[in-house]
Amino acid sequence: MASEASPRPFGSPLPSDRPLPTALSGPAPEPRTEEITTISGSIGNVVLDIRNLRTYFFTYEGVVKALDGVTFNVRRGETVGLVGETGCGKSVTAFSITKLISDPPGRIMDGTILFKGANLLWGLDREAKFTTDKKTKRIKVTRRFRRIREGQDRMAAVRGGGISMIFQEPTSAMNPIFSISNQISEALLLHRGPQIVQGILAATPGAHGVAPAIEAAIQSAKSNDPKELRAACRALGEAANSPTLATEVFYILRSAWSNPEEHRGEIDEAVRRRRLSTLQRRFLQRQLKVLSYDADLKGVYMQEMRQGRSGRGARRAISRRRFGLRARTFYYGIWGVRGRVRRPLEHETFWRTVRLLEGVSIANPVQVARGYPHELSGGMIQRVMIAMALSAEPELLIADEPTTALDVTIQAQILELMRDLKTRIGTAVMLITHDLGVIAEVADRVCVMYAGNIVEIGPVGRIFKHPLHPYTQGLLASIPRMDDPTKRLESIPGSVPNLIYPPSGCRFHPRCPHAMPICKDVRPPMTVEATGHVVACHLYHGPVAKG
Secondary structure, three states: OHHHOOOOOOOOOOOOOOOOOOOOOOOOOOOOOOOOEEOOOOOOOEEEEEEEEEEEEEOOOOEEEEEEEEEEEEEOOOEEEEEOOOOOOHHHHHHHHOOOOOOOOEEEEEEEEEEOOEEOOOOHHHOEEEEEOOOOOOEEEEEOHHHHHHHHHHHHOOEOOOEEEEOOOHHHHOOOOOOHHHHHHHHHHHHHHHHHHHHHHHOOOOOOOHHHHHHHHHHHHOOOOHHHHHHHHHHHHHHOOOHHHHHHHHHHHOOOOOOHHHHHHHHHHHHHHOOOOHHHHHHHHHHHHHHHHHHHHHHHHHHHHHHOOOOHHHHHHHHHHHHHHHHHOHHHHOOOHHHHHHHHHHHHHHHHHHHHHHHOOOOOHHHHHHOOHHHOOHHHHHHHHHHHHHHOOOOEEEEEOOOOOOOHHHHHHHHHHHHHHHHHHOOEEEEEOOOHHHHHHHOOEEEEEEOOEEEEEEEHHHHHHOOOOHHHHHHHHOOOOOOOOOOOOOOOOOOOOOOOOOOOOOOOHHHOOOOOHHHHHOOOOEEEEEOOEEEEOOOOOOOEEEO
């Protein structure tokens, strides 16, 4: 196990096969001239490829270089851990990938973010113009808002279904004036709308097996066995071809152990709601067409980012057809008609929300779905955010401290949910955390970050057993060990530098016990020290890695 390995103590000499140069006064290493290799070894099926990403924040004091040349990738079905101290740029990396950097003051300045071959930063150079004031020497940013809006529209084709994110502060990510079910339902309709509408249209509440299944569910409620009741309700859902009916009937009968016959009317009403009127069926068929136009529009945006050229003509044609369809069926928006035709859709998404909340171990999901964010604790809101992020079954899940506000037992369940999503549909996960124990348990590869730079990348087992960069050694030396309770915990002296005035050369050299003169002047390149294991440090002499 990676977590059982004994990392080298912080500041200790390197192994004999890699002699340590004399600190601060010794000779500088020879320039590296070896053959260039890739930064992560065998690339495989890459979902996300980040190259030389630079994100700056323009403040009155100066320009904060939050990310300054970040390069790494994430493969399909892989969990990549991003670790480092607070303020080293982990969350800024996540927000840069999803283009959620607040502008102003933040701005992605350079780099490439490839998601399944689509450059998410295509057109970035046309969104703003930078000029330097001759008197004050400050950088002035002139934004072109039409280009910025087009870039945000392109990102809307990627967010959610392609790249989903669990935010570090869920309380600021939830809207306080909408209920939990409204907010999760919006995400469901946006990313899985066609599947939901088709499920409503395919329901058969009048099938011959529905009545016996209802009777079996009522009888199972008398047994006081939740598992038996759940199985009977699942059989009812299969008979009616409606999984959400099974969930609704289960919660109707769950608290009716004494006399479930009294709730037969509620069950009949739940079944009746699955029967669609002619107007409702036509509305849902129209919604399928609208959603197909939305899917076509997303396809055009993805094609733009893959090919690097504008598809404005195709976008306009799709938008005209979509607008024409909505104009011809404007009567669905009339007050009174709108509520009636949308009722099956709202009912279906509500019970799908309940099922999602069950998946993140919320005790009373029906009550929580009907409630509002201010009524929940921080841990409960965190689980709601996780349910919302997992609802779209994304191809890449960015989890920014997903288990910080959760109990230990709930942490294990959430990590198991993420692992199940990874194995079931091949979702790639980028996990941002301070907890190296979590990284050792769930990650496949680790990217160690310091002051806006990636300093080491490698397989999780090798990083824990053979950490190379002095910063990685310091992080591992600062965590307690169950197998060595007498071990003295060490700390890294100093703190993360001010990124307005970052140290020259290697940004870690003011805190590094092995610093040399070259560390102050030359930024170390990433060098390959083993298969898939690269490090940015002048102490090592492997072949230079390609970004």
